[in-house]
Amino acid sequence: WCYLCTQGVSTAEHPVKRELERIRKAMTRCKDVQVQLRGRTTTVNQQAAKRIVHSGTRTPGKQQQQQEDSRLNKQRDAQDRAMAKRARSSSPSSLREAAEKRRKT
Numbered sequence: 001w002c003y004l005c006t007q008g009v010s011t012a013e014h015p016v017k018r019e020l021e022r023i024r025k026a027m028t029r030c031k032d033v034q035v036q037l038r039g040r041t042t043t044v045n046q047q048a049a050k051r052i053v054h055s056g057t058r059t060p061g062k063q064q065q066q067q068e069d070s071r072l073n074k075q076r077d078a079q080d081r082a083m084a085k086r087a088r089s090s091s092p093s094s095l096r097e098a099a100e101k102r103r104k105t
Contacts, residue, residue: 076102079102084099
């Protein structure tokens with residue numbers, strides 16, 4: 001634009017003037033957005049964050065451990081009953097051996 005002025009070209013109707021105006025408007029919009037974003041901040045719900053971290057890192061309590069042990073014992077008992085049902089035709093010693101193997105694992 002300055003070069004055109006020094007050469008004596010009319011800048012009022014030149015395409016460069018329209019381009020400079022377009023750029024000025026875009027920069028104004030960008031500045032407005034930046035001003036709006038400065039006022040915003042991200043907030044963290046600290047109580048929720050603590051609950052999430054706590055639940056993901058804690059070890060199970062005594063009651064939960066007992067429930068898990070009880071569930072595993074019920075599963076083993078059900079497996080033993082199923083094995084006994086299948087082994088009824090087998091000898092009693094083989095049934096005892098199978099049950100012992102299950103309890104060791």
